[in-house]
Amino acid sequence: MAEFIWNGVGIxxxxxxxxxxxxxxxxxxxxxxxxxxxxxxxxxxGSFSFDKHIKRLTKGHKNAALSGVTEDETPQAWTAALNRLTQSGIRAKSFIWKTEINQGIGAALHNPATGLAALIQFFIHNEQDETEAASTLASFRDYASGKTIPWAMFGLKARVPAEFKLETFSFKPGHYTIKFWRPKNAKNTGRLPAGKGPGTHLVFERFAPASVLLKRISIADWARQTMENAPPESVEISTDANTIYWNGTARTSLLRRTLQRAIYTQGAVWVTDNGNALLSVIAHGTVPAPDAIFTDICESYELV
Amino acid sequence: MFKKKALLPTIPRSQALNMIPVRNTEVEETPIPDDLIRLSYPLAIKPWFGQLAEKVGMWDKRPMIKHLELDEMGTFVWQLIDGEHSVRQIAEEFTRHYQVQPREAELSVTAFIKTIGQRGIIGLKD
Known part of the structure; x- marks a missing residue:
């Protein structure tokens, strides 16, 4: 089984x-x-109405015969999955739909504790699909509460402090990037676009294959030459076995210091013991990340 | 002038992955330092360009040869193009050798095969 946790939701x-x-x-x-x-x-x-959502879905998909499901129509495994979700505090209402080509089963989910509302649906082609749909539904998790929020995608996983919000991401062959953003003032969350104003960017990257990338170059030189958020020459890089670290001020001036706009950068890049990859975590912005938090983030970041 | 381009037929991903790349027999490979390979391949010239180049004395009708130096991963894939391995098998070997994600290997290998295919260095057979 493969675990995916993305922006607070896991399956x-x-x-x-x-x-x-x-x-x-x-x-x-x-x-x-x-x-x-x-x-x-x-x-x-505020409040969440399942009926309103099902109605909205029906309106949006006029070609599909969409309807709520009564208990006796629901596959047994699906009912068991819903019961498990209910026990974990998530309310759910199932629906089924059918078009000329496809058919499926889904559920509208709501976690009153966090306000998370989700719509999950499965395309059913055969009986096995029904069983897999039910087990996947049962695995649905809301990770939005808690001091740190996990994420796991494409063989990577990490935990970030809850104040950091997902900013951008890209998964290109050889280079994965996941960026988070924490505004200096928590009140600005959602008001300003992510990445605007004072705050801290947190960037997770994975480069592969490490054996090819580091063939004729040291990890420190590679980081300086290749990485988008590489430390400037003025910031010293310390090397420890297969890991490099830096922590310093990337851009500063009298004016920046006066306006509290000096740019701090802190990073770690390391070669994984297994998996032939280079992992990096970089925190940069006008607000430095505390050392202990940065270390915890780096320790949580690994290949699965 | 603004004639709509005919859409190229597309094939499902699984079918494309089952295809077998075959080397163009006119391609020459030369070993270069660091266990890498340089490929030399005849350039396909459009007839109208050939005629024009010949008229103005730019071309003596000998095939033009282009060179392509492969990096380590390109060399690895090239060595697996033997008329027997399918694209899927090459991607699987790539995954094993470089320990990357299967989908990542698939995308890298197919992009490479597409590039050298467009240059006429390889063809694909079912």
């Missing part, structure tokens, strides 16, 4: 499923060129 899927579309608030999974699962989510303020 565990069969190994053969792979994400074919990743959004800030949604995931689509494929198996053998076929869509198998879609999850969308959002945080809603």
């Amino acid at each position: 565990t899927t069969p190994d053969e499923w792979e994400p074919s579309a990743i959004e800030r608030d949604g995931l689509v999974f494929e198996n053998r060129d076929r869509h198998v699962c879609e999850v969308k989510w959002n945080v809603v303020q």
Whole structure:
């Protein structure tokens, strides 16, 4: 089974499923060129009405015969999965839909404790799909509460302090990047676009294969020459076995210091013991990340 | 002038991965330092360009040869293009050798095969 945790939502899927579309608030999974699962989510303020959401879905998909499901129509495994979610505090309402080509089963989910509202649906092609859908639904988790929020995607996992919000991400062959942003003033969360104003960027990267990238170059030189957020020459890099670290001021001047706009940078890049990859965590911005928090973040970042 | 381009037929991903890349017999490979390879391949010239180049004395009708130096990963893939390994098998070997994610290897290998295919260095067979 493969675990995916993304922007506060987690599900565990069969190994053969792979994400074919990743959004800030949604995931689509494929198996053998076929869509198998879609999850969308959002945080809603105040009350949440399942009926309203099902109605909205019905309006948006007039070609699909969409309807709520009564208990006796629901597959047993699906009911068991819903019960498990209910025990963990997540309310759910199931629906089924059918078009000329496809059919599926899904559920609208709501966690009153955090306000998370999610829509999860599975494309059903055969009986096995029903079982896999139920086990995947049962694995649905809301990670939005807590001091640190985990994420896990494409063989990587880490934990970030809850104040950091997902900013951007890209998964290109050989180079994965996941960026988080924490504004200096928590009140600005959601008001200003992510990355604007004073705050801290937190960048996770994975480069591979390390054996090729570091063939004729030291890890410190490679980092300076290649990485987008590499430390400037003025910041010293310390090397310890397969790891490099830095911590310093990337840009400063009298004016910047006066306006509290000096740019701090702190980073660690290391070669993994297994997996032939280079992992890096960089925190940069006008607010330095405390050493202890940065160390915890680095320690949590690993290949799965 | 603004004629709509005909859409190229597309094949499903699984079918494309089962195809077998085959080397163009006219491609020559030369070993270069660091166990890498340089490929020399005849350049496919459009007939109208050939005629024009010939008229203005720029071309003596001998095939133009282009060179392509492969990096370590390109060399690894090239060595697996033997008319027997399918694209999928090459991607699997790539995953094992470089310990990257399977989908990542698949994308890298298919992009490489597409690039050298467009240059006429390889063809694909079912």
